Amino acid sequence: MRRRGLGIVLLILAIGFVSGCSNDQDQPASPELTKPIVKLKVIMPGDESDRMRDFVNNELNERLRKDLNTELDFTYIPWANYQQKLELALATGEKYDLFWYGTPFVSGYKTKGYIQPLDELLAKYGADLTKNIPADNFKLDQIEGKQWAIPSQAFTSAGKFTSVMVRQDLLESVGMTEIRTIKDLEDFYAKMHAKDPSYYGYLETDRGQEVLWRELSDNNYTALDERQLFAVDEATGEMISYLETDLYKKVAHVRESWVEQGIIDKNLIGNPASKIDQENAGKLLFRVGAVSRAMENLQTAQKADPRAKLREYYLAPGKLKYILAPSNEAYMIPTAAQNPERAMMFMNWILKNKENYTFIIYGVEGKDYRLENGKIKLLTNDQLMYEWMWRNKNYFTAPTNVDDEVIEDMLTNDDNARISRLFGFHFNEEPVKSELARVMAVYKMRFEPINTGLVNYDDNFQEALASLKKAGYDKVFAELKKQYSEFQASAGDK
Template sequence: MNLKKMLVLSVILVLIASMAAACSGKKEEASGGGKLEKVTFLYPGEETDRFGKFIDNELAEKLAKDIGIQLEVVFVPWSQYWEQKDIMLAANEPIDLYWDGLPDLSTIVNKKQAQPLDELIEKHGQDMLKVLPMEQLQGAKIGGQIYGIPSAYAPSSAMYQLVALRQDVLDAVGMTDVNTPDDLKAFATKAKEKFPQMKGPADIIFKPLTRYFTDEQYNWVAVEDLVVFGEDTKKAYSYFETKAFQEVAKFNRSMYQAGLYSEDLTIKYNERDSRMQTGLYLWVEGSLGKEMEIINSVKANAPEAELKSYLLADDKPRYITATGGEVLGIPVTAPNPEGAMKFINWLYSSQENYLFALYGVEGQDYEIADGRIKKLTSDEFFYEWMFRNQNYQLFAPDVSQEAIDQYKTWDEKAILSESIGFRFNNEKVKNIETALREIAGKQFAAIRSGFVDFDVEYPKAVKRLKDAGIDEYVAEIQRQLDEFLASK
């Protein structure tokens, strides 16, 4: 090729590159002409066709116009989420925002997976604070600093102690109520006889069962459900060594031996919500309003389905133990922490933005009539439960007024736990905690779900727990609890 042709070719390549850059630039420009800030959100679940298009189009346009950001959502399936989250953050992947469980906050902080948010909230979170009060954020404090946004702000007493079950099936087998483990077993037995196509319970519901079997109500205060706080004694206990846990495990063993539990309940424990939504299962652990969250997904597969939540031992006290079970975190290595906070603030800045993010485009994806919200498709957007806020929340047309009234007044007779706001710092016992978590996952998960012989496996598992340092671990939690309670 002669020199003249090479020069022509070089000019053409430069022009093509310039045009491509210009096109790319148009995509990344805010409505005011400035460049968009990229925000990457690590998100659990599957990307549906409509949700993906919504993110790329309507949401992208609104975020660019309103706050000048370009949101990229990285989807990770539920079954892989926590493992992938740890791997990606350890590898300093460019993640600006992610979701996790609030009880794991100390672990998240000590792994350097979350940065203090006080200054970001002060600078970019003032709209959020109008509907997510600062008292709510106290539950995500460690060492006096806020490390996450407790994302759900709603009635929360007896969190995760309810059972959301198929009320239509309960009615069909001639039962009217569920208040004890024996009631649940009777329900599962009768349902198996009358509806052999159904697959039984979707979940071992160990926290609702614990509520029933314990004399003193417990609040979990460590990772992997290792340690509980006794609401009466104000003491920390190794959960797996409590009498309540032993009763839970024995009950679940009887369910497994009766053929009422499947192996999936142990092997694929984290898929319990997905199982329930297939319309083929009887119950799943719940919190207040769980039936409202999942009914549309269940009905998509079982149109006749009706759900109702029950509190076992409903005569026992209900405690408010946490300011939400979930937390939004901004990693220490986030490329754009300010953009992440701007996005959270934008979502909570108005009911319009809130409904847009959670339900899509009004008139296309949902409609509002008489103060109720009706989904027009089965498409899912950002999880409603992940961002639920009682100031903006609307209910579906088929939710009874009785259920709404119960929901809104649920916490009126609840007791505020003395442990609320406590966050255990595991820095001094990290190695012990790692060993305990492994034992909990490998030995006690199977015992808890009745998958193995209790009399044979339980003593061996407790010995491993002792050898790994559970007593030292509980003592450190108790020391921090005593300090926390004395400071209140």
């Protein structure tokens, strides 16, 4: 009887154990999967295409739910308003987890307390980022021994923003083959305007000086940042006040003549949205290049005109090119981010393998693209994730619609280039932030009209400069030179 009773008890326990095992198999294998899906809020520039919205809501988020228990929630801000609205969101502490901007903004955003250091997050979740992005790229975004941004692009970069990108098909249509001088640009506009005045010849007046510097000066100068107040002489290592040089005068005179010729359109100055609209409509003749902008902008250009071809040229092509920043792209995590760990995991996921990289940039194979002879054949004109933000030499695949000459230009761009003396230097604006704010307010009011060619340099420069100095320009310049000298000393004045 005891044996029979013991057997019944064991049988009951066994049944219970089997039942328990069966129930356990119905539960997620990892406790992480039982947590709610994380909504990762990301700010991006530009306009979200219909396919990008559909791709994120369906295929991309399906993959991210599986791989990271995460969904993306993109907020797109049009390019014309991006800086203003982004900084408003950062200043007011809106709960975004990740955003993109250019490397020159990292130092300022760190000073203003908008962003958080990433060292611990990178060490814990960024193994594939550090594997596929060179250490020198990361150094660009290191300030006071800490990492403040992820330099997402790892590709050629010498002479960035010192080239000019042109509509190559239109250039050839008026009997020209290449651009090598300022006169070539003027001839291109004149011939095209005579043929079809609906096209406009626009070179950014907010960032185009360095394109002209190559021809207008025998020296090699590199601008400190996008504000174009200061520059370094690459030969001597001297930090200069660009606004007080004869070179600034030469640039201003070129701009004045371009307004007279119609190359700079008065109706577009001060209206970034209209300028972008004109470019998107296929009416662009030329603009500032960025090493690979001819490839980056081709999809948009061909959406407006399927025959469009783009190519980049350097004025005074025999002059040296300098590498200031091997990556101008920077992803930052705001101080107010609610999901910083997941933001870093997402960035790392993109470079984890070529499959993820190709998927987020080009979409679904067979639906958004297909491979032809080792190249990407786009099946839609809708932009997905900006390829240039994540272009990586380890995963790069050339598109079929880009001419081989353009790809060759990109891949050989850094040949024989030199490292800029400004490489790795960050200007800490904190000691002169009040003066710099006043300086920039005066600069915008008094110098931007001169920059654009709308206001005559000879009649207005001295008064504008006096106003700038009254605002504290000399104090800002002195602090900059002090910090730069300390940087040179610490770097051994390489």
